[in-house]
Amino acid sequence: MGAGHLLEALKRFGEECGLNMSGQFTRVDILKLSAFPSDIFFGNLPWASYTDLPETYRTFVRKKFVRTGLADDPRQLFLGGSRVDLAVLVVRKCIADFLKPAGDAIVFMFLSLLLNEEASRKFHSYRAGDTAYVPQRVIDLQGTGIYSGVFTRFGLAHFRRDARVCFPVPREKRENQQWIMRPAQPLLQPDNPLSVLDEAADHPLITRENFTENKPQLRKWVLLPYRKEGKPLTAAAVHK
Numbered sequence: 023m024g025a026g027h028l029l030e031a032l033k034r035f036g037e038e039c040g041l042n043m044s045g046q047f048t049r050v051d052i053l054k055l056s057a058f059p060s061d062i063f064f065g066n067l068p069w070a071s072y073t074d075l076p077e078t079y080r081t082f083v084r085k086k087f088v089r090t091g092l093a094d095d096p097r098q099l100f101l102g103g104s105r106v107d108l109a110v111l112v113v114r115k116c117i118a119d120f121l122k123p124a125g126d127a128i129v130f131m132f133l134s135l136l137l138n139e140e141a142s143r144k145f146h147s148y149r150a151g152d153t154a155y156v157p158q159r160v161i162d163l164q165g166t167g168i169y170s171g172v173f174t175r176f177g178l179a180h181f182r183r184d185a186r187v188c189f190p191v192p193r194e195k196r197e198n199q200q201w202i203m204r205p206a207q208p209l210l211q212p213d214n215p216l217s218v219l220d221e222a223a224d225h226p227l228i229t230r231e232n233f234t235e236n237k238p239q240l241r242k243w244v245l246l247p248y249r250k251e252g253k254p255l256t257a258a259a260v261h262k
Contacts, residue, residue, distance in 0.1 A: 061121075069132065090150060154185075206218045
């Protein structure tokens with residue numbers, strides 16, 4: 023937050039809410055800020071990857087990635103793990119260090135962190151050390167005019183510390199001049215990325231039996247769950 027924006031925010035809080043918020047704002051690097059408990063954390067996460075950082079700052083951040091469990095070895099940040107987002111590190115630290123139990127974090131973020139398999143697998147564990155956190159709501163802001171120069175998917179995400187995992191979670195998106203809510207949840211494994219479900223359509227699980235039994239020819243592309251060696255799973259194995 024720039025100094026001008028900070029002063030403007032303090033002024034508006036004072037005039038409109040009658041609150042002196044000067045002790046609630048800081049320009050200190052969030053990764054260097056000492057922990058203190060809060061009810062709510064609201065922020066705009068850094069929109070940068072590890073490789074975007076200056077070399078002098080990478081040395082400091084590298085230790086944070088390892089300490090928080092986002093990288094088992096610092097070399098992973100260079101060998102295949104260079105796309106690790108700084109946003110993941112920041113949101114995990116903020117939830118663990120700055121939220122009380124059952125506290126809420128509401129953040130602007132790339133939605134790829136929640137919806138993509140490869141974006142951040144360890145983020146989908148929804149744990150920061152011994153601290154658990156779970157998504158409560160996702161608002162997709164793509165196409166709304168907010169951050170008009172950004173072409174990747176982004177939005178608001180609401181996480182709650184130490185809450186019980188309960189999927190699906192509501193995912194809202196602006197469509198045809200109205201907000202549409204569709205549930206989202208991991209598929210197959212709890213640490214899989216969120217997949218948006220279409221309640222208006224019925225898409226039954228397609229497994230090996232559909233191709234080996236005498237059934238009508240399929241006319242749609244479907245997702246066929248399979249093992250690592252490429253063999254398709256049975257329905258019993260999927261629901262096991």
